[in-house]
Amino acid sequence: MNKGEVKKYFFVLLMIIFVSQIFVVSGCKKDKDKIEIPKNLPIHEERPSPQNQEVVDQIVSSFPSPVEVAAIIKDMEVPFSKKYLADPGIIDNYDINFKKAFGLGILSADLGYLNVYERTTLIVEYLSSIKRLADDLRVGQFFDFQAFKRLATSNENLDSLVFLSVNSFSNMNQYLQENARGNLSLLMVTGVWLEGLYLMTQVYKEHPNDRLRELIGDQKAIFTILYQGLKLYKDDDYFKKILDEFKKIDKIYSQITITYEKVKTPQQTKTQSGIPVYEQQERSVINITDQQINDIITITEQVRNKLINL
DSSP: OOHHHHHHHHHHHHHHHHHHHHHHHHHHHHHGGGSOOOSSOOOOSSOOOHHHHHHHHHHHHTSOOTHHHHHHHHHTTOOOOGGGSOOGGGGGGOOSHHHHHHHHHHHHHHHHHHHHTTOHHHHHHHHHHHHHHHHHTTOGGGOOHHHHHHHHTOGGGHHHHHHHHHHHHHHHHHHHHHTTOHHHHHHHHHHHHHHHHHHHHHHHHHSOOHHHHHHHHHHHHHHHHHHHHHGGGTTSHHHHHHHHHHHHHHHHHTTOEEEEEEOSSOOEEEEETTEEEEEOOEEEEEEOOHHHHHHHHHHHHHHHHHHTTO
């Protein structure tokens, strides 16, 4: 595949990611009742019960990739800032697989930010930490460190680097789910989501705008599903610590309302028996006050900083 084809493929991939985000809130609203969260299920660090696994698979499959938030932020012409990122050296303190999976999610979100902003020097540093975590979790086979490093030091291959990052994360995530280690997959996604929210809130604090404000409010629907999934493992000490912190986020998001309005002009068609049929679409309306957005910024910073240092 030549550079032009890679660039074209990458932008198609990003478009798919953005389209997924547009419909994720309405999708969560329609599908959340289908995701039944069982009670009092057995807890195992490496292998959750089949019933847990099925629910976790549904939750994880609804989440976007690590590059999405970074791409949206860059599209807003917000300048790069290293202070938004977690220190890759935090992994030295991660002594159990749960911490490593969560940390892998955090650093994968940061890697997406670095990739989108083309910070090649820092990319190599973060890649090293991610590779260590991936190897420890026995998913290192999906992480070609040499290829990553080679692409990271070549400005002509940054599109390929972003694609490889997204693909590697997706493959690791899928492998964990398929091998009954969905609780680790859930923690990876939790790390990605929390770091993404942290990036959004930190950027909004310095560069407030309506689009980012709405995206932060939109996270309520995603957070609700994620929070329910984490409760599957509430009897585990590490998950309990995360849930204790997420209660603070839940308290704020529970005050925010999201309403759904029908779009007057249908935006999408589907085919039934060869005949195009228009589908009625919905858009979300976020009702969030200045105080609520400020509370989310403050609590997210506190929760994120505490959890990455557990």
